[in-house]
Amino acid sequence: xxxxxxxxxxxPTASTPESYKEYVKLGQESLEELGLKVAxxxxxxxxxxxxxxxxxxxxxxxxxxxxxxxx
Numbered sequence: 693x694x695x696x697x698x699x700x701x702x703x704p705t706a707s708t709p710e711s712y713k714e715y716v717k718l719g720q721e722s723l724e725e726l727g728l729k730v731a732x733x734x735x736x737x738x739x740x741x742x743x744x745x746x747x748x749x750x751x752x753x754x755x756x757x758x759x760x761x762x763x
Contacts, residue, residue, distance in 0.1 A: 697727060698728055698729070699730075699731055700731065700754050701750035701752070701754070702719075702723065703735060703754065703755045703763075705736055705755075706755065706756060709762050716758075723754060733747070735763075
């Protein structure tokens, strides 16, 4: 699958309660280095409509690590 120019919905929500979050930035940068367009989506602050819209416009979904119970 060619990744160049694809849109990836990047969900960092699980990292919200964590004190160390450097891996979120590194993950996003790595996706951008692959040629992906990153569309961040925090599901705790987005409305249901924003979530639906963002997910439907993307080609891929990436869920960053962290506290999965919080997610």
